[in-house]
Amino acid sequence: MEISTAIFYLVAAVTVGSAAMVAFSRNIIHSAFSLLGTFAGVAGIYVFLGADFVAGVQVLVYVGGILVLILFAVMLTHRITDVQITNRSAGRIPGLVVVAILFVLLVQSIGETPWAKAKEVVYKATTASIGDLFLGDYLLPFELASLVLLAALIGAVVLARQEIKE
């Protein structure tokens, strides 16, 4: 086995393991911190795929932004002492059956579809061509994305502010 394949398996195992922790841990703090392993592992897989800039943004946005937000929400909504009652699960068996069916379907369709052959790709920096696409073909979606972010910002402020009653 090549060393790169071994590293791929290692990163994939870390990612899947911590993803399972996120979804199935009984302690919500453990769930939140396992999310770090998943996000970082996915960033590692992005590097494998030659997407250097996306991997950097993944670390910045997900680990630096979304994860911190989620931790804030966890800390704001729980007294740390009553974690054990806050993360119950229910309806395990039917839910897991549905998920198993979904997973089998996905793997089946991945295996049966004749995907286009992977080209021999050279690793090169992707930043320049991403920038070209953003300000060229994808200019309108790019501007719309900034509008979405502005709306989310205002919405979050309006929703989460404390109302002060006179």
Next chain:
Amino acid sequence: MAPLNYYLVLSAVIFAIGVAGVIVRRNVIVILMSVELMLNAVNLTFLAFARSFGSMDGQVIVFFVMTVAAAEAVVGLAIIIALFRHRRSLDPREMQLLKW
């Protein structure tokens, strides 16, 4: 480089775990985290295809997915905090004001 199928199956595994989390868990924050897992799995698929088809469009779309994911997390968590303030609970089964 590992073949395309490896990445697709890995992404399918993460996606299935995310769906399991959404279905099985009874805490809104964990459900939101599982949604983030699913979004990450989808991003992984986009990048794997972008790589194997030798096109950059997949990578650009990943940025839009990330934007929407960030917006979703921000607004979702704000709603969760507002809900918690009103009802002192994070159990989705107790949030049924619209049900009759």
